[in-house]
Amino acid sequence: MESIDDAAAGNWGGGGRLTVDLGALARNWRTLADRAGGAETAAAVKGDAYGIGLAEAVPALAKAGCRTYFVALPQEGIQLRTLAPAATIYVLNGLIPGTATLLAESALQPVLGSLAEIDEWAAYKAAGGDGRAALHVDTGMNRLGVTLDEAAGLADRAEALGLSLVMSHLACADQPDHPLNAAQLAAFGTAARFFPALPASLANSAGLHLSPDYHFDLVRPGIALYGGRFGDAFAALEPVVCAEARIVQVRQVGVGQSVGYGATQHVTRPSRIAILSAGYADGYHRQASSSDGAAGASAFLHGRRAPLVGRISMDLLAIDVTDIPEAQRGDHAELFGPNIPVDEVAAHAGTIGYELLTSLGKRYRRHYLGGA
């Protein structure tokens, strides 16, 4: 990682530092596009591009060759349109009541996911609206999407509704052996055959790695672009985000003394404890804390791991640097990034990398490498 002297630049706020490698993001998109073979590779960029920053991520993805994007909300689509004037943009949360005209103004395509949405969209089309839309068919997740029977009933209305894509979403793609994958694949094959003229899309990041049968015409990876991984299948993907915090002070703690709120962890040897300037207000989940009974997450500095000690506070956390004598006040320690996978910290917090990335908070000073 490039070293920057924020303090000298006068813009160091004292909180964490977030380095986002846009070159790695672009390479990850190309790696996934290779894996997708003949299918088009889109990008899921909802949630501010999974927390890394939509305004920075999209130009890098566009330069890599991405032409189709998925957001969750109309407002995300409106921001994205200013960044990618010619892109195809789908709004996954569908047609929020009364938004058809707003969507059309920015050429955003709702992913229609219920007969109520279809009815409202049909009225908009009958009144001369020229917007286009995708159709979401539920194949077993029971979140969004019309049923297979409902989809069959829409087969001859694709043109009148201005449909450009038929899609579904996998519930268990991150568990390759889960029987729901094959069941959803079969159901989606049926749905796609109702609309022979439309491109079809089923796979997210994990689905893209199941087998080429899941690729259809368009794949929609999100987390894999941003360096979240699902084991060996993702070995070629690079970390994109590195979150760091600075050491505020290093203190000596004697045997038997506790560290932090609740006195949940006692040191068992004379210890050097470094206090870092980041905490759960920065999205570093408190559930990743350490205690006498259960080790928590680790940080990384001077080429070594330093385990957390005690509870994570709002703005501070403690790590054991007894075995890292060179650790000192002012040093940066990696919270997650190239050396500590985001999924590892997430696992300690009982959650997934997606949630860690999308809850990073506003206090990090963001630094982008390799912009488009």
Ligand SMILES: *Cc1c(COP(=O)(O)O)cnc(C)c1O
């Ligand atoms: C978020 C999302 C994706 C991307 O999922 P990842 O697991 O991040 O690859 C694809 N499709 C839909 C419908 C989604 O909601």
